[in-house]
Amino acid sequence: MSDPTQLFNVVGGKSVSSxxxxxxINPVDGSLVATVHEADREIVDQAVxxxxxxxxxxxxxxxxxxxxxxxxxxxxxxxxxxxxFVAAEVADTGKPVALARELDVARxxxxxxxxxxxxxxxxxxxxxxxxxxxxTALNYAVRKPLGVVAVIVPxxxxxxxxxxxxxxxxxxxxxxxxxxxxETPSTATLLAEVMAEAGVPDGVYNVVHGxxxxxxxxxxTSHDGIDGVTFTGESATGSAIMRAVAPNVRPVxxxxxxxxxxxxxxxxxxxxxxxxxxRSIFLNTGQVCLCTERVYVERSIFDQVADGLVQRAKELRLxxxxxxxxxxxxxxxxxxxxxxxxxxxxxxxxxxxxLTGGGIPDxxxxxxxxxxxxxxxxxxxxxxxxxxxxxxxxPVAALIPFDTEEEAVALANDTDYGLxxxxxxxxxxxxxxxxxxxxxxxxxxxxxxxxxxxxPFGGVGLSGIGREGGVHSLHFYTEPxxxxxxx
Ligand SMILES: NC(=O)c1ccc[n+]([C@@H]2O[C@H](COP(=O)([O-])OP(=O)(O)OC[C@H]3O[C@@H](n4cnc5c(N)ncnc54)[C@H](O)[C@@H]3O)[C@@H](O)[C@H]2O)c1
Ligand SMILES: O=C/C=C/C=C(\O)C(=O)O
Numbered sequence: 001m002s003d004p005t006q007l008f009n010v011v012g013g014k015s016v017s018s019x020x021x022x023x024x025i026n027p028v029d030g031s032l033v034a035t036v037h038e039a040d041r042e043i044v045d046q047a048v049x050x051x052x053x054x055x056x057x058x059x060x061x062x063x064x065x066x067x068x069x070x071x072x073x074x075x076x077x078x079x080x081x082x083x084x085f086v087a088a089e090v091a092d093t094g095k096p097v098a099l100a101r102e103l104d105v106a107r108x109x110x111x112x113x114x115x116x117x118x119x120x121x122x123x124x125x126x127x128x129x130x131x132x133x134x135x136t137a138l139n140y141a142v143r144k145p146l147g148v149v150a151v152i153v154p155x156x157x158x159x160x161x162x163x164x165x166x167x168x169x170x171x172x173x174x175x176x177x178x179x180x181x182x183e184t185p186s187t188a189t190l191l192a193e194v195m196a197e198a199g200v201p202d203g204v205y206n207v208v209h210g211x212x213x214x215x216x217x218x219x220x221t222s223h224d225g226i227d228g229v230t231f232t233g234e235s236a237t238g239s240a241i242m243r244a245v246a247p248n249v250r251p252v253x254x255x256x257x258x259x260x261x262x263x264x265x266x267x268x269x270x271x272x273x274x275x276x277x278x279r280s281i282f283l284n285t286g287q288v289c290l291c292t293e294r295v296y297v298e299r300s301i302f303d304q305v306a307d308g309l310v311q312r313a314k315e316l317r318l319x320x321x322x323x324x325x326x327x328x329x330x331x332x333x334x335x336x337x338x339x340x341x342x343x344x345x346x347x348x349x350x351x352x353x354x355l356t357g358g359g360i361p362d363x364x365x366x367x368x369x370x371x372x373x374x375x376x377x378x379x380x381x382x383x384x385x386x387x388x389x390x391x392x393x394x395p396v397a398a399l400i401p402f403d404t405e406e407e408a409v410a411l412a413n414d415t416d417y418g419l420x421x422x423x424x425x426x427x428x429x430x431x432x433x434x435x436x437x438x439x440x441x442x443x444x445x446x447x448x449x450x451x452x453x454x455x456p457f458g459g460v461g462l463s464g465i466g467r468e469g470g471v472h473s474l475h476f477y478t479e480p481x482x483x484x485x486x487x
Pocket of ligand 1: 152153154155156157161179180181182210211212213216217218221232233234235237238240241254255256257258288289391393419459463464
């Protein structure tokens with residue numbers, strides 16, 4: 001294994017250094033994780049050229065069975081090196097070891113297996129065409145790779161979200177240049193080692209490190225040698241990337257921000273609902289795009305839900321990732337904590353009652369330089385407040401009462417975002433009815449973030465463009481050519 005404290009760009013299977021470096025800081029205690037080599041324009045050019053060469057050099061035209069076998073080997077190698085991936089992910093993010101192992105790294109391997117299955121089994125439409133003149137024809141489509149795909153991902157679930165895009169891209173015969181977040185450079189770099197171990201040809205998977213504007217992100221997305229961009233991150237960044245690709249008219253797939261609602265009916269199973277809400281508000285310190293930040297509760301059980309959530313929030317254990325029983329890590333950085341704190345201040349100005357949290361916890365001198373924040377719950381806000389409209393991306397939610405089902409649906413849908421929703425009820429018909437009315441990409445009933453990787457994943461409104469998952473990913477990562485044969 002190469003030195004995890006020196007992270008290089010990976011171009012054509014080779015480590016590439018740069019004169020310019022930046023420091024990756026551990027959000028647990030402010031210590032240095034790694035020195036990262038930032039890609040300049042020239043390195044990004046080399047990465048795109050190397051991806052093009054690998055595409056034309058065989059990967060793009062390889063038999064599906066070969067690519068499927070390679071993806072399965074990648075999954076096996078991730079499993080074999082799971083401890084290294086967990087260590088790298090934990091060092092970058094500060095998330096609890098168990099979470100990194102059970103969610104991030106397990107899903108990375110699952111992503112490769114799932115898309116290997118999808119390309120191995122998925123067919124394409126064909127039509128026997130009859131015309132008015134009596135002529136007949138056979139129409140069928142063949143699928144070709146999109147080409148060189150730029151993959152830009154955020155810091156919250158770094159390896160999970162990276163492989164959610166790299167796996168289908170590679171399965172479809174594309175080659176990639178990935179730009180991990182500057183906050184989480186480690187696992188993307190480690191994945192390059194695994195690609196080599198698994199026998200994926202050099203240049204199929206390239207990594208460039210750096211930031212967005214005037215750095216690797218912008219150099220890559222505005223590059224005329226890429227054939228498409230798949231991006232997960234903030235809505236405003238999605239907008240900047242759309243502008244960057246516009247001159248070259250390249251397709252984009254965007255999974256963006258959310259301001260996700262939970263709708264809690266009086267007929268819910270209260271204990272299960274409280275456990276589910278606690279997970280959906282606080283998992284990964286609230287830094288999951290799907291996390292609930294608005295909780296609409298039927299008035300008759302409002303106080304019970306508020307009390308139950310406060311109790312559970314107080315039971316969360318903030319602490320070092322490797323300590324048994326730690327449930328909650330820090331935010332990703334001091335910079336992000338300043339943003340979350342600004343919403344804590346704003347909420348008070350907007351008239352919120354802070355039921356619990358609202359500040360910075362005292363975890364002792366060892367962790368004093370970390371990006372720690374208290375799990376927080378608000379009441380007293382409504383849909384006109386900025387804290388209920390804007391994504392905070394931290395361990396916080398606003399609890400708001402409602403009286404009727406229609407009102408609950410209207411309140412939940414009153415947002416510019418549209419990523420995910422969760423409905424809590426024991427009335428099956430109501431569960432279906434309300435879930436179907438949610439203006440979102442994913443609506444859960446009596447659960448949250450339960451994933452089937454074959455189902456469509458994405459958002460509406462400010463939450464994204466397109467869907468990925470199973471065959472939906474194939475639509476983005478391939479270009480069909482329809483062939484019409486007169487019979
Ligand atoms: N919908 C989803 O599936 C999903 C999943 C995870 C996170 N998110 C969203 O991601 C956000 C948190 O992640 P973040 O803060 O890393 O997001 P971000 O948009 O700041 O950064 C994401 C990536 O884009 C890069 N980037 C930034 N500006 C760029 C530019 N102008 N051109 C090219 N690249 C640029 C960053 O360096 C990073 O790699 C939240 O809004 C969250 O909701 C959405
Ligand atoms: O932070 C956002 C989480 C996105 C999750 C996925 O894309 C997934 O589970 O596939």
